Amino acid sequence: MELQNSKKIIDQKFSRKKILKTIGIGSISFFALKIFPLNYLLTGKNNINSSIKIKSNPLAVSRNKKGSNNVAR
Amino acid sequence: MSQDKLESNENIKQPDSNYWRSFNELYNDPVFIENSKHEFYNGVTDGFSPNELSGLSRRKFLALLGASAALAGAGCADYRDKGEIIPYNQKPEEVTLGKPTYYASTCTGCSLSCGILIKTREGRPIKIDGNPDHPVNQGKICAKGQANILNLYDPERLSTPLRRNNLGYFDNISWEIADKEILNKLNQAGDKEIAIITNQITSPSGLKIIEEFKSKFSKVNVYTYDLFNNSIKDSAWAKSYGSGKFPLIQWDAAKVVLSLEGDFLGVDGNKIENARLFSQGRDIDAIEKFNRLYVVEGNMSLTGMNADYRMRLRPDAQYEFVMCLINELSKRGISSSIITSQYSLQDFAKRFSLPGKFLNHLVNDLIANRGKAIVYSGSTLPENVHIAVNYLNEILGNTSLYRKDSTIQQAMDLSLTDYLKNLISSLDDGKVAAVIHYDSNPAYHLPSDLNYRKALSKAGVVITLTVSENESSAISDYVLPIHHNFESWGDAKTRSGFYSLLQPVISPITDTRQKEGILLSWTGIAGSYDETLYHKYLLNNWEKNIYPGLNSKMSFQQFWNSALHDGIVLVDEKVNISTEFISSSLNELKPVNKYSDYVLVLKESFALGDGRFANNGFMQELPHPVSKVTWDNYAAISEQTSKELNVKNNDLIEVKSGNNKLNIPVFIQPGCADRMIEIELGYGREKAGVVGSSVGFNANSFIKSQFSVSPWIIEGVSVTKAGGTYNLVSTQEHHAFDIERVQDLHKKRHIIQEGTLETYKKNPKFIQDNRKHELESVYKPFPYDGVKWGMAIDMNKCIGCGECIVACNVENNVPIVGKDQVEKGREMHWLRVDRYYSGTINEPSVSTQIMLCQQCDQAPCENVCPVVATNHSPDGLNQMVYNRCVGTRYCSNNCPYKVRRFNYFNFRDHFRDGYQEQPLLALLNNPEVTVRSRGVMEKCTFCLQRISDARSDAIRENRPLKGSDVTTACQDSCSTNAIKFGDINDLESDFSKFRNHELGYYVLEELNVKPNVTYLARLRNTHSEEA
Incomplete structure (x- = not known):
C-alpha cells in the first residue's frame, strides 16, 4: 500500500515528460543565446569597444614624476 | 564713546557646548529621533511585505534556480567583452605601461587659470591635481578643477557643428559647410557690427587672435563679462588710490582678519591661495603666530564657519557698520576723520541687536594689531563699502599687508555695463551683422533687464562656440563644438611674474576644433583650419614676442619644451601698487538711506560656479559645505524670518523684485541675518544636459544692470509664502547616532574635541x-x-x-x-x-x-x-x-x-x-x-x-x-x-x-x-x- 502510494506520489511529482521538456528548452536557449541576433542584444550594450579612439598628442611634453611633493611638509 | 566696554546687547543665553547638526536634532524632533534608531531611512524597504510573497513551492523554486544557474553559466562566456588589448608596436618613449604620465597645463574652469598636473594612463587623462611648480596654487586645485575631468568625458559634449533649420531644429553639418556659410555671412557684414561676447580673457595669444580678427573685419567689438567679478572692488580701489586693481593680500602675515561679507575661503578670489596662506596662521606648532578671524556676514559661509568670532549682519548694513567702526576708531584717537561723526557704533549695535562683547573685542584687536591686521570686504558689496574699507585699512596702517611682489593682471578689462547696453541698442536697431558667443553663455548670465535674448533675435547671424549645449547655443543659428581644456593649446597670464601654459594631453576625442583656431581660420592669415594651426600661431607668438624679452640662454625649442614640462614661465616684472590714498574719494561716502524690509543676496555657487558645472554630477552631488544640501539651491533664511513667514524647511516662498519673481524652497540656516534671503546662482538651467537641466532654481533674473546697492544685493524685495513644498535633500542628518539625546552629547562622546588657544x-x-x-580587549595586539x-x-x-x-x-x-x-x-x-x-x-x-x-x-x-x-x-x-x-x-x-x-x-x-x-x-x-x-x-x-x-x-x-x-x-x-x-x-x-x-x-x-x-x-x- 505504501509502495503504491509512493509510486503515485512519484508519478505525480516527477513527470519524465516535464523533465525532458525543461532540459530541452534550456538547451535550445543556451545555444540560441550564442548566435546572432540574441548574442548581440545581450552583449552589445555592454560592449565598450566603440568608435571612440584615444590618442595622446605627440607635441605635448610630459613628466614622469609629479615634481616637488604635492603635499608641503 | 568712552574706552569702557560697549553695553552688551545680548539678550540670549550663553552658548553651551551641546553640538547639533540641524534644527530637527536641536529640538528633538520625534521623526529625527525615530530615524536615528534605524539603520535605514523610512521608505527604503517600502514595497516589501512578507505576506505578499508568492506562493511558489520549494520544489518549483529549486527547479527554476537550477535552470537559471545553467543559463547564467552559459551567459558568462561573453561577460563584459571589453574588446582586444593590443600592445604597442612602437611604444612612445615617455610611456611606461602601467605607470602614469603627468602633463602640466592650466585649468580654464574659471578665470583664475590655476596650474594643473594632469595624470594620464596610456594616453587617457584620469586625474587632475595642482601643479606644484605653479606659484599661486602650488600643487593644489579646487573641487571644480578636480571635477573638470568629468567635463572632458561628458557624453553630451557636442561632437559636430550644428545649423538651425527652418523648423527650428538643429542639423548636423560638416565643418567645411559651417566655415563657408559663416565666412560668407561675416564677409557680408559691411559696416555692421560683428560682436564677440566672451568671458574674461586670460590668454595673451588668444587676445592677439581677437586683434587679428578685428583687423580683418571692419567693425568688430569685443564684450567681456563674468557673472561674479571684482569690477566694483577694482573701481573703488582706483578711486581710493588713483589706479590699478585691488591688490593681493598677505593672509599669512595677518594677525587679525576682519571679513565683511567676504567668503575668501570659499568663492571670493583665489580660494586655493587664500586658504593656503590663511591656514599658515593656524599652525599648532607656531601658536604665537596664530591669527584671529572675525567674520561679519549676512548668511553663514565657508569663511564664517571658520571664524573665531562671527556676527550676523545683513549686507546692506555693512556700509554703516564700517563707518561706525571708523568713527569708533577716531574717538579712540586712531584717526581724525569727521566724515563719520554722525555714526555711532553703540547705537548701531542697539538697532541691529549686535553682541557688545564681539564689537569690543573687534575694536580692541584692530587697534592692538595696527599694521598686522586686514579688513576685507567681499566682492558683492557696493562701492562705498570698499572705499570705506580702503580708508579703514589706511588709517590702521594695514596697507603693509597688501602684496607688493605680485598683482592681478588681466589681458582685457571686463566690459562696463554701458558698453553692454550699447550692444543691446545696436542689436535692437538691426546694426549687428553677427554675434559670436566665444565659449560664453550670455543668454543665461547677462542681467535680465538688458533683454539680451529678445535683442539677439535681431542679429544677422548668431554663432556659438561651445563645448556643450547651453542656453545661448539653443537660440543660435550655428553651434560649433570646441575642444575641452585638456585638448587645447594656450597660454594664460593672470598674475604678474609668470605665464602659464596649456597643452593638450589628448587628441580631440570627437570632431571639435580649438576656438582660437576657428577665429584664426576665419581671418585667413594662417590658412584654413587644421589641428596644428593654433599651435603654430602660439609658437610663433611666443618666439617673436615673448621669448626675446626673457633673455633666455636656451634655444627657443629647448625653452619651449622645458616651459611645457614645467607648465609655467617665470618673468621679471616690476609691480607698481599705488600707496597714496586719495582723500577726495571719501566724498563718495554719503549718509546711508533707510533699509528696506527684505534684502536678497545672490551668491556664487561653491559647487557650480556661475553654472558652467551644472552638468557635472560630481559637483551636483557634493554636499554644500554649510547646509549639506545636494542637487538643488534654496533660499537661506533665518529662523526668525521663517516664523514671520510661517514657513519651515522645504516650503516654497515667492521672492519678488520688480517684475521678476521666483518660487523657491526655504532652508532655515542657523546664523543667517533676519529679513535676508540668500540664493546661490548657477542653478535652474534649461539647457545643461541630462544631469544639469532643471536642477534647482534660476535666480539670474534678479540680476540687473541698474542697481541701488550692487548687482548681487537687491533691496526692496517682497517675500511671501507661496504654498506647496519642494523636497530639498541634505546629508546633514545622515549617519546620526542612535543614542539618547542628552545635553553635551557630542562632547560626552568626544567626537568633537576643541579648546581655545x-x-x-x-x-x-x-x-x-x-x-x-579603561581599554580592555579580548584580542592580543598584532605586531x-x-x-x-x-x-x-x-x-x-x-x-x-x-x-x-x-x-x-x-x-x-x-x-x-x-x-x-x-x-x-x-x-x-x-x-x-x-x-x-x-x-x-x-x-x-x-x-x-x-x-x-x-x-x-x-x-x-x-x-x-x-x-x-x-x-x-x-x-x-x-x-x-x-x-x-x-x-x-x-x-x-x-x-x-x-x-x-x-x-x-x-x-x-x-x-x-x-x-x-x-x-x-x-x-x-x-x-x-x-x-x-x-x-x-x-x-x-x-x-x-x-x-x-x-x-x-x-x-x-x-x-x-x-x-x-x-x-x-x-x-x-x-x-x-x-x-x-x-x-x-x-x-x-x-x-x-x-x-x-x-x-x-x-x-x-x-x-x-x-x-x-x-x-x-x-x-x-x-x-x-x-x-
Missing part, C-alpha cells in the same frame, strides 16, 4: 586629560613590524570645503547616485565632512570633522562578515574583497563611524538610465581601482592603489618603503594641508609628529576599536576671559 597655552595636555579610558599606515587630520587647518570628497570620488571611481538615492542616505562618498553647530541658533559656532574609514586595528566590521570579505592587512589597512562580498551589510551595521557604503544598485546603470554606462564616460574610470557593481560594500581604502604603486617602486629600486612615498588623493587635494598620511611606525617622520601630538585624539576611542586616524583638536583663538 588660551586653554592650550595654560595646559597643553588638556586633550590628553580627556583620553583616560605591525613593517610599515603601518595611518592618517592625521589637523582640524585647525581643515576648513570643511569638501575638495577632498571630489578628489576621492575621481580617484576611486565613486559613482554618482542622484538626488533620490541621496535622500535615502545612499550617497557613495567614501569621505564626508560632518558639520556640527553649537551655541545659539542665531550665532552658532561651527565645528567640522572629516569622517572616513578609520582603518581600525580591532575593526568591528571585520568580525561580523560571514564570508570574510573584509579583513586586515599586515600594514594596518582594513581591506575589502569586493568579489567575496555577498551584501549582508552586517559590516555597515557594526561600523560605529558609519563610513561604509553599499552599492544598492549598479549605479552606473541606475543613474539616469545608464548615463554612466556610456562608452565615453567609462574612460573617466581610474584603471588602478576596481569599479564596483551592485551588491558589494565599499569604503575608503587609504588609496591602496597608490600604496601598491609605491611599494612596487620601492621593490624595483631596492629600497625600503617609506611613509612619505605615498600621498592619498584627499591629502593631495587639500589646499590647507590639513590631512597628513604616513607610517605610524616611523617615529622620525614628520607624520609621527602629528600622530603623537598632544592635541591628538581618536573619535569614539572608548569603543577600543583602535582607529588609525588621529584628529588634532581645533583651537579657537578667542580672548582669554572666554577660555
Whole structure:
C-alpha cells in the first residue's frame, strides 16, 4: 500500500515528460543565446569597444614624476 | 564713546557646548529621533511585505534556480567583452605601461587659470591635481578643477557643428559647410557690427587672435563679462588710490582678519591661495603666530564657519557698520576723520541687536594689531563699502599687508555695463551683422533687464562656440563644438611674474576644433583650419614676442619644451601698487538711506560656479559645505524670518523684485541675518544636459544692470509664502547616532574635541586629560613590524570645503547616485565632512570633522562578515574583497563611524538610465581601482592603489618603503594641508609628529576599536576671559 502510494506520489511529482521538456528548452536557449541576433542584444550594450579612439598628442611634453611633493611638509 | 566696554546687547543665553547638526536634532524632533534608531531611512524597504510573497513551492523554486544557474553559466562566456588589448608596436618613449604620465597645463574652469598636473594612463587623462611648480596654487586645485575631468568625458559634449533649420531644429553639418556659410555671412557684414561676447580673457595669444580678427573685419567689438567679478572692488580701489586693481593680500602675515561679507575661503578670489596662506596662521606648532578671524556676514559661509568670532549682519548694513567702526576708531584717537561723526557704533549695535562683547573685542584687536591686521570686504558689496574699507585699512596702517611682489593682471578689462547696453541698442536697431558667443553663455548670465535674448533675435547671424549645449547655443543659428581644456593649446597670464601654459594631453576625442583656431581660420592669415594651426600661431607668438624679452640662454625649442614640462614661465616684472590714498574719494561716502524690509543676496555657487558645472554630477552631488544640501539651491533664511513667514524647511516662498519673481524652497540656516534671503546662482538651467537641466532654481533674473546697492544685493524685495513644498535633500542628518539625546552629547562622546588657544597655552595636555579610558580587549595586539599606515587630520587647518570628497570620488571611481538615492542616505562618498553647530541658533559656532574609514586595528566590521570579505592587512589597512562580498551589510551595521557604503544598485546603470554606462564616460574610470557593481560594500581604502604603486617602486629600486612615498588623493587635494598620511611606525617622520601630538585624539576611542586616524583638536583663538 505504501509502495503504491509512493509510486503515485512519484508519478505525480516527477513527470519524465516535464523533465525532458525543461532540459530541452534550456538547451535550445543556451545555444540560441550564442548566435546572432540574441548574442548581440545581450552583449552589445555592454560592449565598450566603440568608435571612440584615444590618442595622446605627440607635441605635448610630459613628466614622469609629479615634481616637488604635492603635499608641503 | 568712552574706552569702557560697549553695553552688551545680548539678550540670549550663553552658548553651551551641546553640538547639533540641524534644527530637527536641536529640538528633538520625534521623526529625527525615530530615524536615528534605524539603520535605514523610512521608505527604503517600502514595497516589501512578507505576506505578499508568492506562493511558489520549494520544489518549483529549486527547479527554476537550477535552470537559471545553467543559463547564467552559459551567459558568462561573453561577460563584459571589453574588446582586444593590443600592445604597442612602437611604444612612445615617455610611456611606461602601467605607470602614469603627468602633463602640466592650466585649468580654464574659471578665470583664475590655476596650474594643473594632469595624470594620464596610456594616453587617457584620469586625474587632475595642482601643479606644484605653479606659484599661486602650488600643487593644489579646487573641487571644480578636480571635477573638470568629468567635463572632458561628458557624453553630451557636442561632437559636430550644428545649423538651425527652418523648423527650428538643429542639423548636423560638416565643418567645411559651417566655415563657408559663416565666412560668407561675416564677409557680408559691411559696416555692421560683428560682436564677440566672451568671458574674461586670460590668454595673451588668444587676445592677439581677437586683434587679428578685428583687423580683418571692419567693425568688430569685443564684450567681456563674468557673472561674479571684482569690477566694483577694482573701481573703488582706483578711486581710493588713483589706479590699478585691488591688490593681493598677505593672509599669512595677518594677525587679525576682519571679513565683511567676504567668503575668501570659499568663492571670493583665489580660494586655493587664500586658504593656503590663511591656514599658515593656524599652525599648532607656531601658536604665537596664530591669527584671529572675525567674520561679519549676512548668511553663514565657508569663511564664517571658520571664524573665531562671527556676527550676523545683513549686507546692506555693512556700509554703516564700517563707518561706525571708523568713527569708533577716531574717538579712540586712531584717526581724525569727521566724515563719520554722525555714526555711532553703540547705537548701531542697539538697532541691529549686535553682541557688545564681539564689537569690543573687534575694536580692541584692530587697534592692538595696527599694521598686522586686514579688513576685507567681499566682492558683492557696493562701492562705498570698499572705499570705506580702503580708508579703514589706511588709517590702521594695514596697507603693509597688501602684496607688493605680485598683482592681478588681466589681458582685457571686463566690459562696463554701458558698453553692454550699447550692444543691446545696436542689436535692437538691426546694426549687428553677427554675434559670436566665444565659449560664453550670455543668454543665461547677462542681467535680465538688458533683454539680451529678445535683442539677439535681431542679429544677422548668431554663432556659438561651445563645448556643450547651453542656453545661448539653443537660440543660435550655428553651434560649433570646441575642444575641452585638456585638448587645447594656450597660454594664460593672470598674475604678474609668470605665464602659464596649456597643452593638450589628448587628441580631440570627437570632431571639435580649438576656438582660437576657428577665429584664426576665419581671418585667413594662417590658412584654413587644421589641428596644428593654433599651435603654430602660439609658437610663433611666443618666439617673436615673448621669448626675446626673457633673455633666455636656451634655444627657443629647448625653452619651449622645458616651459611645457614645467607648465609655467617665470618673468621679471616690476609691480607698481599705488600707496597714496586719495582723500577726495571719501566724498563718495554719503549718509546711508533707510533699509528696506527684505534684502536678497545672490551668491556664487561653491559647487557650480556661475553654472558652467551644472552638468557635472560630481559637483551636483557634493554636499554644500554649510547646509549639506545636494542637487538643488534654496533660499537661506533665518529662523526668525521663517516664523514671520510661517514657513519651515522645504516650503516654497515667492521672492519678488520688480517684475521678476521666483518660487523657491526655504532652508532655515542657523546664523543667517533676519529679513535676508540668500540664493546661490548657477542653478535652474534649461539647457545643461541630462544631469544639469532643471536642477534647482534660476535666480539670474534678479540680476540687473541698474542697481541701488550692487548687482548681487537687491533691496526692496517682497517675500511671501507661496504654498506647496519642494523636497530639498541634505546629508546633514545622515549617519546620526542612535543614542539618547542628552545635553553635551557630542562632547560626552568626544567626537568633537576643541579648546581655545588660551586653554592650550595654560595646559597643553588638556586633550590628553580627556583620553583616560579603561581599554580592555579580548584580542592580543598584532605586531605591525613593517610599515603601518595611518592618517592625521589637523582640524585647525581643515576648513570643511569638501575638495577632498571630489578628489576621492575621481580617484576611486565613486559613482554618482542622484538626488533620490541621496535622500535615502545612499550617497557613495567614501569621505564626508560632518558639520556640527553649537551655541545659539542665531550665532552658532561651527565645528567640522572629516569622517572616513578609520582603518581600525580591532575593526568591528571585520568580525561580523560571514564570508570574510573584509579583513586586515599586515600594514594596518582594513581591506575589502569586493568579489567575496555577498551584501549582508552586517559590516555597515557594526561600523560605529558609519563610513561604509553599499552599492544598492549598479549605479552606473541606475543613474539616469545608464548615463554612466556610456562608452565615453567609462574612460573617466581610474584603471588602478576596481569599479564596483551592485551588491558589494565599499569604503575608503587609504588609496591602496597608490600604496601598491609605491611599494612596487620601492621593490624595483631596492629600497625600503617609506611613509612619505605615498600621498592619498584627499591629502593631495587639500589646499590647507590639513590631512597628513604616513607610517605610524616611523617615529622620525614628520607624520609621527602629528600622530603623537598632544592635541591628538581618536573619535569614539572608548569603543577600543583602535582607529588609525588621529584628529588634532581645533583651537579657537578667542580672548582669554572666554577660555
